[in-house]
Amino acid sequence: MSDAKRDCIHWHPVCTVEKYSPDQAAWARRKLPARSPLHGDLLRELFRAPEGGTVRAEGNGVTAAWLVNLAQLLTGAGGHPLMPGRTVFGVGIDGETEFSPDLVHLAPGPGEGFGRSWYRPMDAGFPAARGGTVAGQATFGEREACHAWAEWCWAAGRAGAVAGPVLRECFGGEGEHVMLNRKAPEGGFGVKETGAAWVFQTEITFRDLLTSPGDVYHRGCSARPVTE
DSSP: OOHHHHTOEEEEEEEEEEEEOHHHHHHHHTTSOTTOOOOHHHHHHHOSSOTTOEEEEEOOEEOHHHHHHHHHHHHTSOOOOOOTTSEEEEEESOOSSOOOTTOOSSOTTTOSSTTTEEEEEOOTTOSEEETTEEEEEEEEOTTSSOSEEOEEEEEEESSSOOOBSSHHHHTTSTTSEEEOEEBOOBTOSEEOOTTOEEEEEEEEEEEETTTOTTOOOOTTOBOEEOOO
């Protein structure tokens, strides 16, 4: 095995979108105190399966800004860690623009904005480290991200992140955040209708290719329905 392959650390995301119908979301909402956000864990407790089905995809591209951020974190020179309240999921409509490490937000073709992109903080308790895996989850409520889901990302920034259609505004301005990655899986995840609640889960696993040489990263993986 070459030195290049021996020194490589493998970053492999697997994501799942659970599509709870408007009827399911409304029923779950009645179980919560007023103004409480829906949470994916609660939806799984209440329902055997999402009526809209489940879609799964793999792979992504890591941005140059995140690599700089990672170097800062490793050396104690600053950077934005993946922490609850400081990490958001984003979804957007642009499934046509190819990945570039220079991307800094979703919807790079049409531009960010309502109906084209939406970012929301991860659910309470996320992100979370589980051995060599980082797990993230965000529940997009009945009036959030009601558009095509053709791309996704994670982003991290200063504390107090809020939901919104423009990434920099979720963190209070330029320089207060960094987008980690972006993926536009072939076929996308579908179109979220008003009233539905979709739960986006991602697990990013880190592996040394020396110990798992058969696990190959495919940037071109497509989204596909999960069948039971």
